[in-house]
Amino acid sequence: MPAILVLDDSVTMVMSLSRILKNAGYEVETASNGKEGMAKLAGGLKPSVILTDINMPQMDGIAFIKEARKAASTRFTPIIVLTTESGGQKRDEARAAGASAWLTKPTEPNELLTALKQLLPSK
Amino acid sequence: MQVATEATDHLVCAVLAAQVAELRGRIDTGATVELLWRTTDVLSQLSGLVVELAKRCRDSDHALSKQCNTAVAAEVEISRSLESLAFEQAQRNDFTCQTVDCVVTALERLAVTDVPAGGRLSPDDLAALYVSEDQRLVHDAATHQFAIAAGRNDAESRSREGTGG
Numbered sequence: 555m556p557a558i559l560v561l562d563d564s565v566t567m568v569m570s571l572s573r574i575l576k577n578a579g580y581e582v583e584t585a586s587n588g589k590e591g592m593a594k595l596a597g598g599l600k601p602s603v604i605l606t607d608i609n610m611p612q613m614d615g616i617a618f619i620k621e622a623r624k625a626a627s628t629r630f631t632p633i634i635v636l637t638t639e640s641g642g643q644k645r646d647e648a649r650a651a652g653a654s655a656w657l658t659k660p661t662e663p664n665e666l667l668t669a670l671k672q673l674l675p676s677k
Numbered sequence: 678m679q680v681a682t683e684a685t686d687h688l689v690c691a692v693l694a695a696q697v698a699e700l701r702g703r704i705d706t707g708a709t710v711e712l713l714w715r716t717t718d719v720l721s722q723l724s725g726l727v728v729e730l731a732k733r734c735r736d737s738d739h740a741l742s743k744q745c746n747t748a749v750a751a752e753v754e755i756s757r758s759l760e761s762l763a764f765e766q767a768q769r770n771d772f773t774c775q776t777v778d779c780v781v782t783a784l785e786r787l788a789v790t791d792v793p794a795g796g797r798l799s800p801d802d803l804a805a806l807y808v809s810e811d812q813r814l815v816h817d818a819a820t821h822q823f824a825i826a827a828g829r830n831d832a833e834s835r836s837r838e839g840t841g842g
Contacts, residue, residue: 562771564767564770564771564774565707566707566710566767566770566771567767567768567770567771569707569710569711569767570710570763570764570767570768573714573760574760574764577760608808609775609808637808638768638771638772638775638808638809639808639809639810640809640810640811641809641810641813659768659771659772660764660765660768660769660772661768662761662764662765663760663761663764
């Protein structure tokens with residue numbers, strides 16, 4: 555069962571995403587900011603895909619992506635950005651940092667699951 | 678007199694920041710989202726019972742069995758819609774909270790009394806706090822309206838000075 559690491563500082567969003575992903579058959583790990591996400595990765599978590607918000611306290615999504623790309627275990631892990639930001643500048647920053655895909659809130663559960671399936675490594 | 682007015686302005690900003698922060702706590706409870714999930718869970722359980730009923734009455738009551746199957750199909754559709762609605766609501770809550778955070782941060786900065794020269798909150802500082810394109814569009818529209826109103830006031834002042842009024 556593929557594991558997804560979800561990063562969002564909104565408790566309701568984390569719960570919503572967890573529910574959708576678990577119902578779709580994924581294992582879910584969560585973090586409330588980039589720092590917590592990096593700690594989980596450093597602790598040995600090897601997610602198949604990472605789903606991250608941009609605007610979070612302590613370490614935002616773009617800083618998290620940069621850090622995750624430095625780590626050997628997540629250098630090539632697909633990272634989907636899910637954020638309220640729709641601006642081109644932030645999107646370019648995220649892409650330059652190493653984001654694989656971008657979804658703007660509000661999005662549909664199906665859109666999210668389709669993006670995940672497209673990015674999950676085929677077995 | 679000027680100092681007293683400024684102190685009042687700072688106090689008003691501090692109080693408004695606290696009021697808005699209080700509102701934010703109420704937005705992020707997610708009660709509506711959780712209620713929608715509970716509803717879908719209960720519907721799913723009921724649907725399971727209806728499936729069982731349909732199986733048991735398949736031979737004895739064909740019409741009831743058919744109605745049960747129709748109800749189960751409707752439940753699947755409604756539950757899917759409720760799940761989508763809950764997700765949309767969660768995302769809207771998130772957007773509202775982030776917008777509120779921006780307002781609280783700005784008001785807290787305006788409430789600071791000992792601001793060094795050049796340290797006042799500027800429109801550009803405010804724009805740097807935004808987390809969505811929607812906020813930037815509102816910002817642009819508001820600054821545009823402000824510029825029009827300011828221009829009109831200047832013109833009226835000049836007109837009054839010109840006529841000696």
